[in-house]
Amino acid sequence: MNPTACILVIGNEILSGRTQDANVQFLARRLGQLGISLREVRVIPDVSETIVGTIVELRARYDHLLTTGGIGPTHDDITSACVAEAFGVPWEIHPDSFAKLEAYMAPGSFNAARQRMAMLPRGATPIDNPVSVAPGYSIGNVHVMAGVPRIMRAMFENLAPSLAGGRPVVSLAWHADGMLEGAIAEGLEAIQRRMPAVEIGSYPYERPDRRGVSLVSKGIDADAVAEAGVAVRALIAELGYTPVQGEPPSAQPGAAAGTAGS
């Protein structure tokens, strides 16, 4: 079994709809590549009691808990104090991080708000931030990162080598224009029953110039995934559609904008 993970997105701006999350998809893909199975994503508000309780709950349930958001210098950045509380340890100046931030800031500008970014839960290991110095950190199985996507990504790449991974997830897509889910459902279910170790998903797509269905086989056993792909391809052809390997062209993240048929 691959290790499991959960992403905890901390931020009112996602729950109000002000901001579109831009971190989950990146992390989901990278975790899959590392052989870590992402099992859940939660988005919660900047409310201390909620953050503390959720961290306690989720870090017990999953091998890794990754958080994004709430580690900046303003009053609404309360993640780190909550992580410390969840672990029952002091939230205190981390001398090395303090020195790095002080050196980075313009003389006289390293005020109390900015010094908060050098405070970590006791026992945490900093994650370097090559963009703006203020660190993320790991404590136990909890990995705390910034919410700003460019910083989060840089932090994750610094964190990744220390994450114990498993076998990478392999996936294989076949699609066919004009195909409808309702036409292929029965045959697809038969393949899924025959190959329980492979996860077979059915995803309709709609582009300005085409619509159809993409069928994705996924798993950690590359041979089984390949075998499922052969079966999926044959099913598409048998039903009179033209199977094409891969996702449909011009598939953009988020572009699954609708379908009218099933």
Place this chain on the structure above:
Amino acid sequence: MNPTACILVIGNEILSGRTQDANVQFLARRLGQLGISLREVRVIPDVSETIVGTIVELRARYDHLLTTGGIGPTHDDITSACVAEAFGVPWEIHPDSFAKLEAYMAPGSFNAARQRMAMLPRGATPIDNPVSVAPGYSIGNVHVMAGVPRIMRAMFENLAPSLAGGRPVVSLAWHADGMLEGAIAEGLEAIQRRMPAVEIGSYPYERPDRRGVSLVSKGIDADAVAEAGVAVRALIAELGYTPVQGEPPSAQPGAAAGTAGS
């Protein structure tokens, strides 16, 4: 107190990173406009036990639980069977929905897979689907919608009039190019302390041609929000930056692509 809500996104394709969620931001905004307070978002996989347990947990915790995904015709669409199990009721043909779908489908094509889309938990009230007929539904405080964004949006607009709302959330943004969070943090916190009924958030932005911080005051008391806006504006000016009302131009959803300063 406004009614509370949680969004439950059901789908392996989000957790694998294959698909960028395109529903949460829409629902978050619409719920805010209706005076319903979105408190949590969860993304979970297409695993029966997980779906049932999560529905039981969340519908007890929030006034409304909205789900997206997993109500199509293929084997990986298991949401409805799980909702029925969570409510302890049969999952059965809904005659009116069956008749509508049968009339919509080409003669001879209304097969077993498609007939599953006419099965609802007993006691559910259908939500019309003007795009592809197969309905969503409400049962108790759980509102079940498609995952395809175009269909989900149409379903939500049909559902919205039946949701008991509260006072709409009002928000007011001021931003300033060149401003850094670390410079404004202390003054901002003082405003937040003075005005606990307003939620004041600080959001750095970075555009190709500008970077700065956006300060958002939000709440259901429009007068208090306006008063907070005046204080925020004054603070920005006092610190030597030029306050501009609204979000920074060219703010795109998801464009909070990074910031180097704090």
